[in-house]
Amino acid sequence: MVNNNIADRLADVLGEPREGLDVEVKNWLDLRSDEDAKAIFAKAALALANHGGGIIIFGMSEAAEGMIPAPGRPATLDGYGVDLLNGIIHNYADPAFHCAVHLRPGPDGQVYPMVVIPGGHRVPVRSKRGGPNGKIVRDNSIYLRRPGPRSETPQTSQDWDALLGRCLAHRRDEMFDQIRALITGAVPAASLPTPPDQLVEWIERSKARWRRLRDTLPAGAPERCPHGFMWYAFELGGSRRRLPGSQFSETLRSAEVNLSGWPPFWYPTRSGIKPYPFEGLVECWIGGDTEEGYSNHGAGFADFWRVSPEGMGFFLRGYREDDLAGGRGIPPEPGTWTEIEWPVATTAEVIFYIESLAARMVEGPASVRLSCAYTGMDGRHLRSLTGRYLHPRVARQDVIELDATFSAEAVAPNIAEIVQPLLAPFYTAFDFFDLPMSLVTEVIGKLRQRSY
Structure with missing residues (x-):
C-alpha cells in the first residue's frame, strides 16, 4: 500500500512530468539484457539517493512542448519489476x-513505471563497480544531482x-534514536510469522547434511572438527521477495559482509569450494575442498553454510x-x-550478514x-591472547546453546545491545564470567574498522 503523501507526489509528478533535481525522466530502457541501460538506471538512482531521494519515470522523452510519451513502448511492463530494479x-x-x-x-491514460529512490543515507552512496567498458558509471565513484539537471560526480566544494551535510544530519538523527533506545532499553524485537519448530527442523536437517559431508573426509582430517564446532542458524520474517535461481545466488553473493578477512557465509568463486545448488537452496562446503593444489588449514576454516529462498540460513565452523x-x-x-574475543567477533559478523x-x-x-x-566446550579455559584477562x-x-x-x-x-545479552550465558558458563559491554563494543569497533 502507498501512503497518501507518496501517492499525491506521484500523481503530481506524472500529471506534469518535467525533470528536476529530485525527478529523472528516462526513455524506455531494456533493463533485462542491455548492460548500458542498467548502468544508466544505476547512475540516476545513485545520484538521487545522494540528493536525498527522488523519482525516476520511465517511458518519457523531452520535446519542444515538454515531456511526451517515448516511442518504443514495450508490450508489457514486466521489465520494470521491483526485483529486477533492486537487483x-x-x-x-x-x-x-x-x-x-x-x-x-x-495524462494520456497509459501506465508508466515510477521508481521511488529513498534518501536518508548516513554515508555517501558510491558505485562499487563500473559500467560496461568503464562508461556511464565509473568504479568507486559518487554521483549526485546538479543543476541542469544532471547526474554527475561532485564538481565543487559546495x-x-x-x-556531507545531509549525511551528517541523518547520522545525528540516528545517534539521537540510539540514545533514546539505550535510555529505554529498547532493542526492537518482532514475532515471527512461522512457528519456532520450523527453525528447529531446519537446524537438524542442516547438521545432518554437514555430518554426511564430514564423513567423506579422512578419519584424521582436522576439517572434521573433532574437538567441537560452533553453528548459527536464523529465520527471517517479513514479506520475502521472490528470487529465482540465479538471482537468489547473486543476492547471497552481494549480501556478503567481510569485516574479518574470513567472514561467515563467505561466497567464494574458486571451483573447488564455490557454492552450488542443492535441493532448492544454495550450499557451500569449504571444508571439503576438492581442487588440486589447494588445501584447507584446519577446523577454523572448514566452513559449511546454506541459505534457503524461504529466509532460513545455517553456518557451521570449527x-x-x-x-x-x-x-x-x-x-x-x-x-x-x-579466546575471549573471538565468539563476540564471529557473532557480530554473523548478525551483520x-x-x-x-x-x-x-x-x-x-x-x-x-x-x-x-x-566441545567441556574443560575449555577462557583465555586472552592479549593478556588483558x-x-x-x-x-x-x-554444549552451550543461545538464541x-x-x-x-x-x-x-x-548491534552491541543484541550481541551482549545473546552471548552472556556463553561466558557465564566459564566460572560465572560476566561479559563486559566494553569488550563487546571494542571488538565490534575493531570489526567495523576492519582491523580485527
Missing part, C-alpha cells in the same frame, strides 16, 4: 538500498558540503583455537581453550530469530 541497484550501490516501483496512469594449539603462550593440546541479507530478501521490516550453539576460567558443560529475536532494522544502531 541492479544492489549490483552497483554501496551501501545498497531498496527502491519501490509504482505503476501510475499518465557539492561536497551539501552531500575453532581457530584448535588450529593454533602449541603456539607461543598457547596450550599444546587442541580442545583446551577459547543477516542484516545485509534481510535488506535484500525482505520487503519492508524484517524480523530475525537467531539460534546458535558452541559444542589474567584469571583462567573453565567451562564444565559440553535471540530482534528486528533487522535494529542491527545498525543496536
